[in-house]
Structure formats: C-alpha cells, structure tokens
Amino acid sequence: MAAKSDQLLIVVSILEGRHFPKSPRLSLVVQASFDGEHLETDPVEHREQPQFSTELAWELDRKTLHQHRLQRTPIKLQCFTLDSISKKKENVGYIVLDLRSVQEVRQEPRWYQLLSSRYTKQKPALLIATILENDSKAAEPSPETFKAKKAPPRQGSASVTDLLPDKLEAQLIPDQGYHQVGPADRCTDMFVLSVTVAFATKLEQLIPSTKKLSAEDSGFFFYYSLLGNDITSEPFHNLLSPDFEPERASVRIRSSKQLLQAFLSQQPSLQIHLCCGNHSLGSTDVSLSALAAASVDLQDKAAIVEGAFILQPPKRIKLPPLPADLQPTVGVAVTLRREELAPQPSLGKKDPIRGPSLHVPPAVAPSAEQRAQSSSPVQKPPDSSPPLPPPSSPTESEAESLLEELELHKKQAAAAADVEDPGPLLGQPESAADGGASSISVSAPKVSIPSSAHHYCFSLDLHSLGKLSLPHPIAATLRYSYQFFGSSGPIMTNPPVELQRNMEASLPQSYCAFDFASLPHQLQDTFLRVPLVVELWDRGSSSRDQLMGLASIQLHHLLSSEKTRSTGSALEPSWRQTHQDRIPVVHPQRPTERVAELSYVATLEDLGFIKAKEILVSDSSQNERPAVPLSSSHPTAPKPSLQPTVPQGPAALTAPITTRDTLEYRAALELEMWKEEQEDLFDDQLRQKELRHMQALAEEWKKRDGEREALVKKKELEFNLLEEKLQKMLSDLEKREKQLAEAELQTQRLQRELKVEHDLTQKELQEDSRRLQRECDHRVALEREKVRLMEEERGRLLQQIADGESRYKQLEKEFQLYREQQNVRPEFRLQSEVNLLTLEKVELERKLESTTKSKLHYKQQWGRALKELARFKQREQENAMARLKKQQAELEAMRLRYLATEEKESVRQDRQELDGIRNELNRLKKQEEERLGPAPAEPDSAPSLNLNESAEEHLSRLLEERDTLLRTGVYTHEDRIIAELNRQIQEAMRDRKL
Template sequence: LKGRYFPRLQNHQLTVETKFDGESMSTDPVGHTSSPFFGTELAWEMDKKALHQHRMQRTPIKLQCIVEDLSIGTREVAGYIMLDLRMAQKKPQKAIWYPLLSTSGNYKKRKPELQVMMTLESEANEDNENNFTAQPLPKYLHKNQKRKHAIIINSEGFFFQIGPNKRAADHFLLSLSILYGKNLIQLIPSSARLSEKNPSVAGYYFRYYIFDNEITNMYFYDLLNPEFKPERASVRLRSNPEYLINYFSRNPAIEIDLCCGQQVLGVAQVPTQGLLQKLGSTAVDGMFHLLMPNQLTPWDSDAVAPAVSVTITLRRLSQSTETQASKSKSNEMTVDRENQGKREDGQAKEKNQPIYSIKSIEENIKTVVLDDEGQKLGEKPHSTYDISTAVNQYLDENNAKATTSVLTGSNQYQAIAARIEQGQHHYRFTIDLRTIRNLNVGFYCNCFLRYTYPYFGSSSPIITAPPIEITRNMEARLPNSHCTFNFACTPKMLRDTTTNTPLMVEVWHRDKVSNDVLMGLAQISLAEVLQCDKQKISLSTGSVGYKQSVKRTTHITSSSESKRIGNLDIILELDDLGEVLKPDTTASRSSDVPSIAANAHNQTDTYNHSDVDQFEKHYRETPQYQAALELEIWKEKQKDLFLAELKKKEEEYMRLMAQEWKQRDSEREILVRKKVDEYTKLTDKLKTSIADLEKRERQLTLGENELSRLRDEIQRELQLKLNEMNEASRRFQEDCEHRVTLERAKVLDLEEQKQKLFADLKEAENRYRERESDFDKYKNQQNSKPEAQLRADINMLTLEKVELQRKLDATIKSKQHYKEQWSEALKELARLRERERVNEKTRLQKQARELEHLRLRYLAQEEKGVMKNDKNELETLKEEIKSLATSIRQTGHKTQELSTELKEKQKKQAIAAEVNQEELEQQIARLIEERDTLMSAGAYTVDDKIIRELDKNIRDTLARQA
C-alpha cells in the first residue's frame, strides 16, 4: 500500500483499516506526508470453498483511511475505497491507483489516491509433491515477508536498516545537498490576497523528508537574491543492492518544499532513478523546477521558472570507513552546515592582519569539495570538483578580504559584478493610480486601493492612503497612489513576466466598526507599456535611455459576482536606464597605490627631477604603499607554503589510492571466486532439476494414460447410474399419482361431513337463542316479586352499616389521637407557664434594680438641687444683708421686721419644695407600676408604642425632678 496527493500535516498519522470475512486488520501508522508508504501487507486465510462463495456473492472489500491527530488524540475518516474480490488473481497483477471517496476538509482540493495490488497465494503444504511444476519466482513479497522492507533504526550502530539482518550486510551513505535557488520570487502570485504582515519577517527555508525525518535548511529572507549556505544531510544505511533497488522503485522521488512559516510556496520533485544505475558511487545532480501547490501545468520558460539546485549521492562505504564510523558513534542523521567561515590566528587578531593558517585552508577546501561524512582529509574526495580550482578560489577570496582592510572597498564591486548576469538592464517602472469613477456598490463607500508585484523586488503591499469617501456615479482622485520601482533584469525576462503575470489591484472598503471588506478587483496587463513608442531621455551619467508610457482605463470586477462595478484610470511608465555594466574584476583587485603612481607619472612633465625624487620618497613612505607591499610579500610566502603542503598531500593521496586499489583488487578477486562457486552450484542444481523434470515428464505420461482409462470406466458407471435413477424416478412418479387420487377422494368425503356439521351448528344456535329468551323472562318475573325488593333493601342497609362502622372506627381513632395531643398541649402549657413565671420573676428583679437605681439618682439630684438653691439663697441673703447693713444702723425696728419676714419666706420655700418632691415620686412610681403591669400580662413587648410612651414619661418626670 502507498498513497499520493495527500496534504502534509504535522503531528498526524495515517492508518488503513479494513474488515473482511469477519476479521479486521489495519496497517502500521505512518506519517501524514504527501506520499505515505504503509509497507504492510494485509492477508486473509480461507479455503477454496469460502473464496468461491465470496466471489459468487461479489463481496466487496472496503479500505478506510483513518487520520489520527496526535496532539489532541482524535481519529477521523479521511475517505475510503471499494475493491472487487474478483480482480484478485494468482498471477501478480499491476498495482492500481484508487481515488479516495467521500473526502472532506483538507482533502477536497485534490483527491488523495491509494495504490493497491491484490493477489491470491496458495499455501505451500497444499501442493502435492507429485504435482511439481517449474514456475517463475513471484515479483511480490510473500505475506510472511511483509516486514523485510520496513525501515528499522539501529540505535547501537547508528544507521537505518532496510532488509533482514542476515542479508542486509552492506553499508551505504546517502547524502542530499541543497546548493542554491533562482527565480523564487515567481512563487508569490500577484493575484493572491495580501496580508498586513510582511512574509519576509518569518523567513523562507527548504524542507524535505528522508525516511520520514523532516530536515530544513537555514532561513533566508530575500527571494530575489536568495543567499544561504549549502547544506548536506547524510544518512548511513545498512542493506544490500536488491532491497535498495526495491525501495527506490517504490519511492521514485523526494519532495523538496519551499516554505514560509507553515505555508508551502513551491514543491520540487527530485527523481531517484539515477541512484539505481550503479550502487557503487552514484549521484543525481541538476536544477529542478518548483511548482506551486495548485499549479498543474509546468512553467513555459526556464528563464523565469523558479528552480532549486539539488545533489543526491549514494555510495557504498568500505570496510575501513564502516569500522571508523561505528567507533565514532555518529548520529544516524546529521546535517552538515557547510559554512565558509575562516579561522584566524590569535596574533593576527591583535594586529588586525589577515593571516590564515594551512589548517584553515585545508578545512575550507574540504568544505568546498563537499567531502562525505566521516572521511578524513587524506582520503580521496568522491566529487568531480577540482582541488586546484578550490585552492585558487579560496586564495582569491582570502586575498580579496585581506585587501579590503587596506584598500577602499574594491571587493564590493567585485561581489556585485559576480551577481550581474550578462545583458541585464536597469529599469524604473512607475505605477500611478489616478482616479476611480462610476463605483456602483449599493452603499456609501470609504475605499482605498491595494496591490503588490513581487517581481519588482518588494512583496509588501502598496496601499493608497487615506481612504476616500465616494458615492455612486462619482469620480475621485486617489491620494498617494504614485509608486516607482527600480530593478535590474534582462529584457526577455521582463517581457515574459509582465505578459504572464498581470497586476491585480484590490478595491477595499474601510469600516470603522467592522473589518475591511474587499469589494472588487481590477486586472491590469503591464505588458501594454512595452508595446508603446520609445522616447529618448538623457541620463545623469551622460548616456541615453528610453521611456515608454501608457494611460488606460480598466474595469473593476466584483469579488463575489462576475460583474463590473466601476472604472479605474491608471498611468504606467517604464524607463530603460541602460545596460548594467559589469565592473572590471582586475581593476577591483588592484589597490589605490597604482592609481596614485599613475597620477604621479602623469604629472612628471610639470615637475623637475628633484620634485620627482621627493615625490617618490614620499610615495614609498605612505602607509598605503607599505600595507600593499607587506600584503604582496605575505601572499608570496603563503602561496609557497600552501603549494608545498599541497604537494605533500598529493603524494599522500597517491599512496592511499594505491593501497585502496590493491584492496579493491583483492576484494574483486574474492567476489569473482565467490560468484564462480555460486555459478557451479547453480549449474549442478539446474542439472538435477532437469533430470527431475524428465523423470516427472515420464511419470506424467503414465499418469495421463491411467487417467484416460479411469475416465472411460467412470463414464460407463455414470451411464448405468443414470438409467437406474430414471427407472426409479418413473416408479416414484406413478406411486405419487396414485396417492394423490386417494387423497382427493378423502377430501370429497370430508367436504360432505363439513356441510352436515354446519347445519347442526345452525340448529344448535337457534335452540340457544330460544333458551336465552326464556331465561330473561323468568328473571324479570323474579325481580317483580316483594321478596326481591326486601332483599335489595337488606343489601342496602348492610352497606350502610358497614359504612357507619368504618366511620365509627375512624372517629374512635381520631378521639384517641386528640386526647394524646391534648395531654401534650397541657404539658406544653405547664412548661410555658413555668417559663413565663421565671421570666416574670427575672423581669421584676430587674425592674426593682432599675427603680432602686432611679431612686438613688433622684436622691442625688435632689440633694444637689437643694445645695444649689441654698447656695443661691445664701448669696442673695449676703447681698441683702450688705444692702441693709446701712439701714440697720438707722432703725433697729425695721431690721427686726425684715429678719422675721426673711425667716418666714425660707420656711415656705422649704415646705413647697418638699411637697413638689413627694408628688413627683408618686407620679414616677405610678408610671413604673403601669408599665410593669402591661409587660407582665404578656400582651405587650418593649417595642410596642404604649410601652415606649410610658418610658418617655418616666424619663421626663425624672428630668423635672432633677
């Protein structure tokens, strides 16, 4: 079982389940990739009779594809297929692709398919030894070998194993490298919806799967000039050529995805058939086109087609390499980041001088050559890359970087020139969205326009701002709609891109309450500007360029319906600023010192000889000249050292190659001897088989003769049996006819008896009706007699007696119940009285204490008032005595009268005060007694109004008394 056209889903697994002949089976779960391989064979055992029965009934086999989400643990059915059992034959048939039925969700865009092969296999013990026939070996796996091709991870040896341990004894190294990509910007269509967030923030990367292991390379952020370091993924395998060829034939391609975040921008199919030609050391190398997920047709031109450079190698590891790899215990999957970083010496960092050691040069050469994993520097690299070329490239790069520290940016021009293709022009494209008019959307619109064209070098959206208010049949000018793009490309590439990719302008409505709404789209062909007349323009560099412009009106089509909703006026301008010149690399490597010398040489005509000598002396003392001289000396020394080391390495390589040749020659001799022995054994076995076949042929001839004789005897016996069966059938038919005649006579007799019985039944029913009428008359006569009336009265009275007796019993029970409740009520009343008595006694004691307290307060207040009155009267008397002191001297008689009157007045006041105090005390006691009487009756509480009024009167009386 294998599949294709499945969407890639992370943290998901696929399983195929089926039920047939009362037995359910399922495959092992595999990753949810675009081409899952289940690697499991489903088989049922049954006899020939059961198989024939299923075929006669046309029993179908239903295969269900189950998707399991590992993150939340849910399972759902992705689809199913129906298989016809009659298609299964003993001879192996070609596998057929079946599309999944009843798909939903992520599987609706492109129907996934399953490849199924159905075969019939007979058990070995069913074949008789006498029925031997020579047959070719089946190309499919037997059911007891269904797991031989499964991929097993050997954690001890750190490798993947394909096949059983006994036969998978060879070690291989599978490597995949992604080198570079081109025209990746074509994978972002201009008609796609633009997001507010720049997709370059997330970064782009390549992703692929090797043995269900996901591998990604480093991120890059520019699709126009993608820059990323080449990477290689290496996998160690343990298998043999037979199983590897079988595996790669079932997995004919490796998918490489270009992703941005979780979105797949393009997919490239890298075929693996080239790895099957020769398994010693094979490679698949080339540029492979990237297709968008929904793209069905390939790209028209290779110049604009996005592509990725991929190299896949498969080589057999030698015995020494296997031993070394097993000792190192490297991981089964390693990704080599082949960076171009240079190692500098510690002293050179202090002096800021570009000194490079031989070790760093060797390591970088090893990286450029893309040496295999686990291989030493002394081993022969398995690549066609020339070592001398790598050395020269490395020295050029180091020299250029070293010169940059002294010279004035010459290598920047060299780096730019390396990227400029032959025949590229510098273009300036201007898009001016002028006006929008006749907008008919049925509501008040606050619109703005939005578009993007990634080919011009920017994937960010261009938006007109601020939004303008526009109504129906109105023309409005768009603010901030002028945009200019500067880029470089060939004229052919510009013409192909603008022709195949139109500009899609989106018309949006901005609402303050809800989200923005897409109202319509306007499609503009940028190729129209290339068809206009060219006008010459003068450039700032003095050269001549060309300008082309066009003004046109395009229709705005509704996004939901295919109808026109408005018009858009636009102006397109294209300025050709001339061909981009490639800087001279030779001049870029030169320093500023020769230019200074040239300038000095040009001015020698105006100087005399002394000035020239002074100028040369000054020229040689300049730091630029000293730095250039030191750099040239260092370059010569490093070159000599490196060539010597390279010669030494070459001798080492030749010696190792000779040893390797001898080892390979001995291995070939051993292999040839082994093959000769196997051939001899197979020849002997073939001779034995031929002799057995001849013997078997003679036995078959004798058997055929015996079979003919037995067939004739069986035919004679069959004819005799048929004659006997015909005679017996005739006698049995006559006997049956006689029995049928007798049974028919019996049926006639039974019909006559039946009619007689029906007549007797009717007569009996008539007699029954007569007896029933007589009984009714007798019953009516009995009911009309007095005895019947009395009997009815007796029955009525009996019923009344029973009813009264029941009521009497109920009354007695109620009385008893009421007595019990009455006794309980009396007890409760006694308890309440006792409780009330205790409460009353407590309340009286409390009132007595309050009365005593009030009395003490009253006495204190009275004593205080008396003292105060006495004091006031004494003061008054003192004043009167002082006032009358003079008059006493005049007349003694008046004095005695006044003193007598004063004494009488004091006595009256004392008597009046005593009378008032007694009245107040009596009033307070009366109010307290009334309040306590009302409270003791239980009818009033402290919160009642009358009790509150009595308390208020008591307080007022006490206040007057005070």
C-alpha cells in the first residue's frame, strides 16, 4: 500500500447552476476564497442553467490542513454578475463549505443553495464537488525544472493590489522589537495592534450544573494568540463577579497600509478562550475584517473593533439553551493605529486601560498550560515581592563571626588613636563628633543625591526554563548580579528545579525587586552598555556545581517598551515599563550552541524625583556602582543587617573605658536587642500569616458560599423552568381532558342522531323496497303481455314477407321477359344512339363556350403583359444607357489595354512560332541536304503553312472571346468591344482567305 503524500490539493469543482434568471447582457463568475487566497472561474453566460465546469485548487500540507480543520477555516464561494458594457460587478449570493467535510474519497456532487441571494423567488443553487488529492507534482519534483524570473512591472501598468504578495507573514525582528509584514523596501510606517480584554459577565453559565463550581489552583483566565504570541490575562477565582484588571496586549508592526490590510484580511478570526488550567470552558471569535477594510483611514484615526462577544461552550459540553440576558459575554476591543496616534478609549463607557497594560512587542506570554503550572503571574507590580522566610534566632557560629568582626574594628580604631592626635576621627563631621552614639559606622562616607535624580524600582521575574538540549536532566539554579542596582552579592533561585529534555519548568523564588536612585541618562547609558547576565548552574549530586550556560538579558528593550500609568499619588505620577521575552541560554565556551531557553518578565517603574538628601554608602560598594541603593529584596537572601556601632567623638577617645562602653558589651547588647527585634518580627509575621490564613479561609468560605448560592440560583432557575414546563404540560393536559370530554359528548350526541337517522332510513328503505316490488310485478305483467302481442305481430309479418318474396320473383321473371322482347326491336337501338350523340353535342358546345371565354381572357392578359413589357423594356434601356455611359471610359481603357496585351502576346507567339518553324526548317534542311545532297529549296511553303495555322488559332480565339462576352448577358452586339471583336474577326477571316 503506497504511503500518503504530505502535500495535498483541496479541489473544489464548480460544475453547473440552476434556477438562475436569464439575462443576456450579464455573465456569471464564481470567486472562491480560502485562507486569504482568492480564485475565480471564467465568466459564463447568465442563463437558467449556467455551465461553469471549472476546478479550483489550493496547495497545502497535512499539518496545515489539520490546523485549518481545528480552526474551522471555511471555504467561501461568492457568485457575482459581471456587466459586459460597464464592467460592473455585483454580488448575487454566497456559499460556505465546511473544510472538515472534504475527504480524500471522491463523493457525489451536491447542490448548494446560494445564501443571501438577490434572486429570492427562484432560489438559485450550484452543483459542487469537493475532494482532497495528493499533490503529485510536489511529491515527485521533476529533475529538469525551470523557473522563469518575474518580469519587472511596467511603470503605471500595475495597481497596488496587483503588487501585493499572495501570502503575507509577520516576521519577527528581535533586535528592533517589532514584526515586519511585507518586503522591507515597502514597509514605511509603524503600526500598533492592541487587544484589550476589559470585562466579562455571566461566566457561571459555562459550567454545567453537574460539575462543581470551583477553580483549580491556577484560577480562571482568558487566553488568546496574537501574531504567534500566547497571551494570558491575570487569573481570577470568582466566576460570579469576575474581578480582574483590564489588560492590553500590543504588538508593533512595521508595514504599509495596503500590506497590513491585506495581511489582516488573510488572518483568521481572533479566538479568545476562557481557560481553567488546561481546559477551555468557552471561546468566542472576534473578526478582524473591519480592521482590513479599505475605507478605514489609518493616517488620521485608529480602526477599532469592539463589543461584548458571546462565549460559546465547546461542542463536547452540552448545555441547555439560554435566554439572551443570561448569555456569557466578554468585552473585547481590538485597535489598529499608527504609532504616532494616541490610543483611543473604546467599549462605550468602559475604559479598557484601567489597570496596568501588558505590552508584548516580540515577547511571548506563557501559554494556558504553562500558566496553570506556574504560581507567579505574567506581570507583577514592583511592590508585590514574595514574603521573606521567617527569621530564626542567631546561631553560635553567627555570633562568633559577629564578635570577630567587632574585634577587627576595635583594633583598627586603636591603631588610629595611637597614630593621630586627639580629635575627631578621619572623615567624621563635627555634627557626628558632638552627637552621641549612632547605629551607623562612622567610617562610612556620605553621598549627596542630586535633585534631578529619579527613584526607580526594577523587578525581574525569571519565569521558566525549557527546551533543554542536553540528553540528561539537570538540577537547574539561576544566578545573576548587577552592581548598578546596588547589590554586589549574587541573586540565586532556590531550591534547584529538575529540568528535563522537551519539558518546561517554572522557577520558584525567582522574583526580585531593586529600589535605587539614578539619573535618567545614567540609567539609559548603563542599560544600553551593560547587559544582565544570568548563569545556569547544575547543582546535581556531584561534588561541585557546574556552569551549564549563560543568558544575556538586554535591558535596553525595557526602555523602548510602552509606558503605562502606574498607581501612585496624584501629585507625583509614576510610569511603568514592562518587557517580556524568551531568550536562549548558550554554552559558556561555545556561544553558538544553545543549551536551553529562559522566559522572563522585567519591569521598570519610575517613581519620580527624589528630594536632595545624603545617603551613607559603605566603602566596599562605593566605587562599584553609580546608582545609590535605597532598598533591595530577594526571596532567597534576607536584607543586610545594619553595621555595628563604634564610639564617636573625642570624649569617647579620652574617657576611661568601662565595662558598658566596651565594644563587646555593645555588641552583645545589640545582639540581644536584635534577637528581641527578630522575635517580635517573627511574632508579627506569625500573626500576619495567621491573619492572612483567616482572611483566605473567609474569602474561600465566602467564595464557596457564593458558588453554592450561584449553584442554588442556577438550580432554582432550572427548577423554575421545569416548573413552568410542568405547569404548561398540566394546562395542556387539562385542555386536552376538556376537549376529550366535549368530544365524547359530541360523539354520543352524534351516535344518537345517527341511530335515529338509521331507523328512519331503514323504514324508508323498507317502504321503497315494497313499492318497488309492486311496480316490478306490474311491469313484468305488462312486459309479458307485450311479448305475447309481439310474437303474434312477428308471425303475421313473416307471412307477409313470404308473400312479398313470391310476388317479387314473379315480377322479376316478367320483367326479364319484357327486356328480351324490347332488345330485339331496331328503333330502340337508334334511339339509344341518338341519345348518345345528343350528349356529345352538348359537351362540345360547352367546351366551345369555355374556349371562347378563355381566348378573350388571354387576349386581355396578353395586352396587359405587352404594356408591362414595354414599360420594363423602356426602363431597362434607360438603366442600360446610364450604365453604358458610366462604364464607357472604363471599357475603352480596358479595351485598349486588352488590345495592346493581345497584340503583344500575338506578336510574341508569332515570333516564337516563327523561330520554332525557322529552327525546324533549318534542321530539316540540314537533314535533307545530308541525305539527298543540294537541291532547290521552296522557302515559302512551310512558313505559309505555319502562318495559316496561327491565323486559324487567332480567329478561333477571337470567336470564343466574343461568344463568352455575349453569353454573360452584359454585352450586346451594339457594344464597342463586341464591334471591335467582330472587326478583328472579319480581318482575320479576310487574311485567312488571302
């Protein structure tokens, strides 16, 4: 059995039509559209049964066919009328073919009636056959293929639509952060395509009453795909009142208006799914045809498709039909605008940008399956970092290290006191010397923050790892550091995640936020120059960790992303920029080798200006970072503790050192205070955690109570519907029972009436039968009497017939005898002859009279005919004279040319004949002389003979030409050419006689 070819042809055969009105001036054309590709049949005559007999085919592979069947891509046939004079094209109707019904087995053609037909009374239809065929040309390519280059277009010959490619695709330009549609030389404008999911209502109707109304761990969310990017909304856990912030997903597209509209017309509808984990509870289709309309002017305003779209449950889930006010809906707005235009509010009075917007330039948002496995959302606000682990009491090793550090500081202070004079410490301001003890080290210099600096908050969420190319699984841990944020220590994800081949794993404890102050140009310069390098480590069972790969996050993409207004004070607004992407993790020694793929979300929030103040920075980080750290947090590393204190001021150096003034005592006291503080913090965290748990339980109870209430309401609604149905059925049954009782009474009444009528009819029939019996007996008696009389009459008539026959025979004998006697007499024969002659005479007189009348009639007809002939002859003579006068000059010229030609021809023939005769005579003379010797010659005999023969031929030719011209009927003997021919004939005859 031969293997199936991967390349297929979808063949649609348009055979004929029926029930079309007859229109001689118009012709019919059928246009087929599939996946943005349009094919047309040849124009045919617009009659009752037009004959198309055309096959239209599209090429595709099996994988693409499967995708189209999943997306239910239709094959649309549109029938148009074409005016041959004005070239006007009008739509008659259309037919939609289901791609899933097209099989590889040949099926019988079917009649499809035109939808939305202009001919409503006649209901026209088309006979169509569909089949899937193997593309033999694609499966077995010819070795000697030749592909001609496309001829360059002539200037002014092709329109813009003729120059558009048949298949447009959106090509991602990663380094520029946009998609490109069409050739690069024709992409002149930048557009922004935005999709906003604003609100949702009546979502609980998508859950069957037999299923428990509760969300999984991931909750409910909306999912759709935008130019190959999977977008998911923020999860929510309550279907009764969906509470989620409207999110906008935007992609930047570089193209032109014509190319972009053609690309959007080729795209299928945007499918938006309501998902719960890996399952789709319902979906809706948002058509992008309005964005691709040629009438939309994208130069001045944006094209918007918006509205509340009904969510349809999957086909496998059977739900009862719902009224219009209980239909589940989702509010969606799709906007296409130029990048220079500001986004316009849509969806009526609802503002689709109430919350943070999700900008996805070339980034890929997590899919529905990934979203269900991950506990962190796609986009986190900078102030929503995960809680730190509860602090524990300091161990003995931590206390020993702290005491060693304090001893080192003590030695350094003592060495400084021995070298220098009594006074303030080096680098210590007077205010610090005069003041008391401080919790900050006096060796820390102060840094002044300029008033133009901004307060920034940068957060990084390393979302997931996937597409591992190694054959063995690894225990993956990510590590990175970026000194510009004020954190010199590395940030690591913990615990390690097992990453296997062809699997995507979410990273726990991977969110980190940094608060710092910097100048805007300094931030842009650093983000442009220095990438954030993420290291992938394998912390397996081996003795040491192994560096598996490096991923470079280009932070300048974050600066080019869309800015959105963030929540903050009205006086100091803040702006947020978010960038989401998937980047490759390459091998440390072989940069071209790809190890895995990292998905991350980076957010930068500008919180406005910072008031001028001084921040103390430690020496270890003073020369390493240009920005001033304000705070930092990480789930795997607690915030750094404060620096230990040292004595300050000259009084601390000159006063005697007591037990309470020693560094050890202060360190121990600070350690005890830190322990108490940590215990208080731990108790507070426990109380907050208990409060959060109680709130979560209350919310869960409230949610489940709401779910139960919704379920009860739903059940109550169903029961009300059933009760209404039962009431209706009961009322119908009561009506039927009443109708049956009335029908029974009517039937009994009819039975009584019918019985009475039957009795009356029976009596009448009996009376009629008795009367008929008497009448029949009387008639029989009368008939018997008539029969007897008829028999008597019959006997009498038979006797009369016998007597008449005997008399007839007797008379016949007598008549025969009389005839014989009469025939013997001669006067009888003479009389008969006289009678015959008299008849002949009468006949001859009649013929004579008719002949006389005919002669008179023919004389009259002959006279009229002679008069008519005279008129015709006179008219013909006048016409002939006019024609002769008109053609005289032409005939004269023709005669002269003809005579000249004939003369030349006759002279030439005569010369040829004379030459031939002369040659023949010479030859004969030579032969005669050779045979007989010299003899007297007769030079005039042979030439005279030949001349006579040529004269005879010339005379016969002249006679033939004259007779031919006379036979045509155009020429007569009086014409000049005939007279000329007669003269030449006479001369030729005269010459022949001579």
